[in-house]
Amino acid sequence: xxxxxxxxxxxxxxxxxxxxxSILSLFVSxxxxxxxxxxxxxxxxxxxxxSGKTMYLRANYAYYLYRLVxxxxxxxxxxxxxxxxxxxxxxxxxxxxxxxxSIIIKIIEELAxxxxxxxxxxxxxxxxxxxxSISEKFSLNSKFTSTMAQLAKLGSEEYIExxxxxLGIDGSIKPKLFSLSAKWxxxxxxxxxxxxxxxxxxxxxxxxxxxxxxxxxxxxxIDEAGALxxxxxxxxxxxxxxxxxxxxxxxxxxxxxxxxxxxxxxSDMLTETRYGDVVSLEQTVTDERGFxxxxxxxxxxxxxxxxxxxxxxxxxxxxxxxxxxxEEFGDSLEQIIFASNGNMRRLIQLLDLAMNITYRECxxxxxxxxxxxxxxxxxxxxxxxxxxxxxxxxxIGGIVATCKSRGAYKFKFPNxxxxxxxxxxxxxxxxxxxxxxxxxxxxxxxxYFDYSYTVLKDIxxxxxxxxxxxxxxxxxxxxxxxxxxxxxxxxxxxxxxxxGKIEGExxxxxxxxxxxKGSDGEQYxxxxxxxxxxxxxxxxxxGKNVRFYPSSLADSKIASNLEIL
Numbered sequence: 286x287x288x289x290x291x292x293x294x295x296x297x298x299x300x301x302x303x304x305x306x307s308i309l310s311l312f313v314s315x316x317x318x319x320x321x322x323x324x325x326x327x328x329x330x331x332x333x334x335x336s337g338k339t340m341y342l343r344a345n346y347a348y349y350l351y352r353l354v355x356x357x358x359x360x361x362x363x364x365x366x367x368x369x370x371x372x373x374x375x376x377x378x379x380x381x382x383x384x385x386x387s388i389i390i391k392i393i394e395e396l397a398x399x400x401x402x403x404x405x406x407x408x409x410x411x412x413x414x415x416x417x418s419i420s421e422k423f424s425l426n427s428k429f430t431s432t433m434a435q436l437a438k439l440g441s442e443e444y445i446e447x448x449x450x451x452l453g454i455d456g457s458i459k460p461k462l463f464s465l466s467a468k469w470x471x472x473x474x475x476x477x478x479x480x481x482x483x484x485x486x487x488x489x490x491x492x493x494x495x496x497x498x499x500x501x502x503x504x505x506x507i508d509e510a511g512a513l514x515x516x517x518x519x520x521x522x523x524x525x526x527x528x529x530x531x532x533x534x535x536x537x538x539x540x541x542x543x544x545x546x547x548x549x550x551x552s553d554m555l556t557e558t559r560y561g562d563v564v565s566l567e568q569t570v571t572d573e574r575g576f577x578x579x580x581x582x583x584x585x586x587x588x589x590x591x592x593x594x595x596x597x598x599x600x601x602x603x604x605x606x607x608x609x610x611x612e613e614f615g616d617s618l619e620q621i622i623f624a625s626n627g628n629m630r631r632l633i634q635l636l637d638l639a640m641n642i643t644y645r646e647c648x649x650x651x652x653x654x655x656x657x658x659x660x661x662x663x664x665x666x667x668x669x670x671x672x673x674x675x676x677x678x679x680x681i682g683g684i685v686a687t688c689k690s691r692g693a694y695k696f697k698f699p700n701x702x703x704x705x706x707x708x709x710x711x712x713x714x715x716x717x718x719x720x721x722x723x724x725x726x727x728x729x730x731x732x733y734f735d736y737s738y739t740v741l742k743d744i745x746x747x748x749x750x751x752x753x754x755x756x757x758x759x760x761x762x763x764x765x766x767x768x769x770x771x772x773x774x775x776x777x778x779x780x781x782x783x784x785g786k787i788e789g790e791x792x793x794x795x796x797x798x799x800x801x802k803g804s805d806g807e808q809y810x811x812x813x814x815x816x817x818x819x820x821x822x823x824x825x826x827x828g829k830n831v832r833f834y835p836s837s838l839a840d841s842k843i844a845s846n847l848e849i850l
């Protein structure tokens with residue numbers, strides 16, 4: 286266990302930072318059923334920042350690159366060349382036509398240089414690790430299954446020697462693909478760069494020269510589409526350059542595309558199924574179905590990451606590192622999943638923080654318990670809260686106090702969107718306040734506090750099942766999520782910041798007046814005029830929870846500034 290903690294298996298959060306040789310060992314498929322994330326087909330991969338889009342595309346790139354050697358050895362096999370393009374490389378270009386030109390040139394450059402992966406010993410060693418990953422984790426149904434299995438059994442040095450000899454990499458006789466690629470690089474590359482308007486025809490020409498006679502096809506993996514200037518996605522009287530490009534790819538028999546898209550962004554415009562099926566990487570963890578699906582992925586991630594960074598010959602169970610119950614709810618993993626909000630990068634961050642804090646608090650390696658996870662969430666939320674100014678913390682503190690007193694973690698605050706913007710958009714990945722539903726017309730925007738922040742501020746998130754009593758365990762094992770939405774107002778905010786207010790319960794009611802039993806055990810008189818303006822139309826009855834300022838009038842105790850909770 287000490288070795289696992291020291292290796293920090295979850296320290297890497299960006300998919301670009303993983304070594305290509307370990308991608309498939311770490312990758313967890315988000316797709317169930319007959320379909321596979323590696324099917325050769327058009328796909329639109331949708332997800333917000335940190336949801337796993339880049340990991341999905343890099344896993345595809347690795348998968349097809351690892352298959353390239355067996356397909357070259359087996360001449361009858363279909364050869365699919367993966368081309369991974371990050372459109373963020375062109376985010377500095379504002380002119381749409383120049384962006385289009387740059388993408389075309391990049392595709393051809395990548396196609397013509399793919400053979401370089403097979404002429405370097407280090408890269409061949411990475412490919413060998415990948416072939417082992419494919420053999421162990423992913424089922425194969427192709428002509429070269431036996432070739433793949435044979436290569437996987439070889440040691441790394443044996444593999445390099447076998448491939449080099451078979452493909453003639455070290456000698457003068459090289460596969461046709463190699464010689465054609467090298468020739469293309471020498472004669473066509475500079476010519477293409479000087480061409481004023483390169484287009485899809487140039488990609489077709491490259492394809493015909495390199496792959497057509499060799500039963501070859503191209504898989505385009507396009508990442509960071511949202512990084513491009515919005516003008517690339519805007520068409521005035523004609524289709525945008527983005528639509529033109531995707532239509533050209535779609536109608537090319539030898540090309541399939543998998544493109545990563547941010548939902549509700551300029552690039553999110555491929556709505557017809559002709560562009561491909563949508564793979565959504567978004568998961569809602571506040572309903573049981575979404576939670577169960579995401580938890581399965583999390584369990585696989587734990588196993589993959591822990592064993593990837595372990596030097597042990599035996600498989601290490603996740604239960605040895607994290608407190609995981611036999612049921613889906615009530616353990617440390619449930620709290621981490623709630624706090625991740627279904628976001629993969631956030632999940633990896635919290636797993637790393639939880640192990641770090643456990644190691645620190647226990648003076649060494651120890652199982653990560655639910656209590657340690659809750660402490661992790663508090664520390665993480667406190668660090669995020671610290672980036673706000675004193676005035677900003679005071680403002681949000683008033684909303685926290687109101688939501689706590691009214692037993693809710695969701696709220697509406699009409700006409701305050703400009704003020705709340707700084708809390709919902711401080712980061713593109715993690716904020717202490719998030720938007721659940723954008724308001725339209727008279728329907729206001731619904732906000733909710735981030736789960737980690739609710740733990741830090743003790744804001745209730747769950748009821749005990751079949752009741753409206755607060756579930757302090759914050760678990761679906763014996764509870765449900767609170768659906769109540771607090772209606773905020775400047776008056777309520779003012780009341781929340783009023784010192785000295787206490788809570789109580791209506792003990793006696795006669796028409797519009799009665800008595801409240803305060804939390805201090807005293808009886809306080811009230812009438813309708815003592816209720817704050819925002820709550821005067823609320824229904825009241827015996828047993829109703831209230832919040833008020835205790836004061837005296839002559840010999841009587843009265844409840845003023847009364848809030849109906």
